[in-house]
Amino acid sequence: MRLCKKLQGRQLLKQEIPSSLWKQLKKEHTVKKVNAMTSRKKDIICRRCGHINSKASCQIETGFYCEYCLNMGRVTSNDYLYRIPKIHQEKAKKTRCFWQGKLTTQQARISQEIVDSYHHKRHHFVHAVTGAGKTEMLFPLIQQVLTDGKVIGIATPRIDVCLELYPRMEAAFQDTEINLLYGHSSQTYNGASFIICTTHQLMRFYHYFDVLVIDEADAFPYVYSDELQYAAKQALEKKGCFVFLTATSNQGLEKYPNTQKSILARRFHGKDLPVPTTVYCRHLAINLRQGKLPKKMLIEIEESQQSYILFFPDIALMSIVYPIIKETCRKKRVAMVHASSKDREKVVKQMREGEIDLLLSTTILERGVTFKNISVMVVCADHRVYNRASLVQIAGRVGRNLDYPTGKVIFLHEGKNQAIISAIKEIKYMNKEANK
Template identity: 40%
Template sequence: MKLSEYYGRRVLVDQPEWQSAKTPAPIEELPTMIQHGQNIRCLRCGQETPRRIAALPNGEFYCPRCINLGRVATLNKFYHVPEPNQFTIVQPVLTWTGQLSPLQAAASAEVDAGMKAHRHQLLWAVTGAGKTEMMFKGIAHALGRGERLAVASPRVDVCLELYPRLKAAFQNTSLVLLHGHQELPYRYAQLTVCTTHQLLRFYHAFDNLIIDEVDAFPFAANDALLFASQQAVKEAGGCLYLTATPGPALLRQVKRGKLAVSYLPLRYHGHLLPRIHLRLAPTWRRGVRRGRLPASLLSQLRRTLDAHYCFLLFVPHVADLAPVAAALKKELSQHPFVTVHAADPDRLAKVQGMRDGKYDFLVTTTILERGVTFPGIDVFVLGADDPVFSSSALVQIAGRAGRNIARPTGIVCFWIAGQCRRVRAAVRQVDFMNRKGQALKR
């Protein structure tokens, strides 16, 4: 293992390979766990476990919470080398040649200033606003200052989409991609793209950390990943949160003045978000069991198809896919479609088939709530009041419509069995951003 692989990380090894060499190195031995009353606290994930659950033989303990990253026990030590920022800066740092809209440029300048000051800040930008491109200026200036950066996301598919875009935008900078299915070994790089779980391996490594899709599972409401993000940043480092749907915890920090916020309420094409329309369907599930869909839903689907537009139809659960698909085959037999869900082995092929025009629509679960773009589609949700749909998920689902400049509007309609706080919150959030967007357009 190279010395550089210890920079800004907490490495679990019995003995550092290079420590036996005669060349001295600024190694630090860090504890892995501490006893806290009747609990054992893991210093990698920050979680506490009762002693009786964490017990090993001979009075030793381990952490079961983050064992998927390798067992942490009181038998071990972390080996750490403080981040030295040993990078060679090659100009130009930014090789992206695209142009930002005036609104994007204004938000980008705020992000850049926040990163320079190492502030903790939130970029609240609607879905389809071009958040990735708005990071480029701040990232470029930070890299030019010799800083070490990370762009993290809770979801592997977002990391896989971000990595080639960042690699193309910063061709002269060393980059590394880290996630749980990664086959390539770790290497030291100035810019790291990783899942938020991988942040558990770092310690005071990054001068600036960017967390994209901060509202997404599993980062949202996960204390271990929040702890990891705090530990991964240097003590005087900055953190930028990117989201279209900030959760209550972030909004409380904004309200208390602990988190600076920049808004971008318009998409790159300058249009407002499509409004969410609600339709009551109190007996929809009973009807589906009998092979029938709500008449208002079928009427809307036919209008969309007759206008030669495609659509996504979301349902709450995988178990809903088959009966809904059976009902659709009876009513819309001339239109090709498939169902798709997270465990579907053909998921990627089906999504690509939709992009290629092979299907007129997809029936899906929340797996397609974010990270996919189909031009000119409408979006419908059957059973939007089901507990599986959080308000942020509903906003993300609504954001699949209107992303293309050729059709920047689109129709978004939710069918609900009754009034629901999460659905109302999603409607309010879209309307809130549209009011801000309308004010900018005046």
């Protein structure tokens, strides 16, 4: 009996399997049924995410559950995971890429290096600066993998990145089926050979991807999560390859075994990365919380000819500052956005279309989004929510467009910390590399 394509490569709990397919699945001897959790002395380990739970903290009436992956549907020690094998595919007909652009010489070199790694069954780490054009560099790899009748996935820790990637991939591979999966996605898994998803969704795959691209691999939560990295490994075919894409250096990923490395220090338009300017403001956080905005900040945003994104470390602080900026900068169109804003997508769209002059945002817009003609200001850049990678990413929002390749990056702070210093150091280093 041939298993339904809609379940191939999956690792699911019984309740995640449609009842219409359950009967058929039960008879299928190639489906592997394993205990969802394994016990080890005082701990109980989840086999979906690899999280080690302490039995004392995750007990329920009938056993134990996994705390880490609870939001993906509860896994308990009474459950089983059903691992459904992949249907073997013959070599497919040549996959067409409809992208009309041309890679720069450097993009083409890296693109070829990634394809070479795939042929040699190696992993690949790409450090390409913000605005280098990473997505386009993947097109030849995607085309090759699909033409070989194999499966490719692009997973990223950020939903916004998925949402921006999907239409671009749809346009480039118009006659290829692409499946977009994230928490509240309108699509369900359909067994496609090309998947775009969040890294959380990888928990529902088992040895499915021949090539798995982890885009923004240096982003929270993936970079610090043993569980998401475990899920990614489990989702990959035994002899499959990872392609890690980052815009900042990352020691952990660069040292992954059997991994080749490529660096692209130059942006696609050839101009330098904007180097942040640091501006010291005494008692910045306290003053802001009392509704007092530094003069330097107000003058800068009022006089700017470009749109500004002002990054804030938290919603509470942003909500205090928002009405004051609205009142002070009356000639400017001001808006605010954070993770749970109801009109989040609408505001981002307005910003993209140049209908907002000043956008206040939390770190949700730190990466994956592209606006045309902007400057950015990080308010309280010395706050602990920012690290080197996130500051480099925020600076990288500026000057991404061929027609507007420059803009200001300003870090307001009350003391330069290690994150600020090393972010600026890395940006300067990459500019130097690009101009060698």
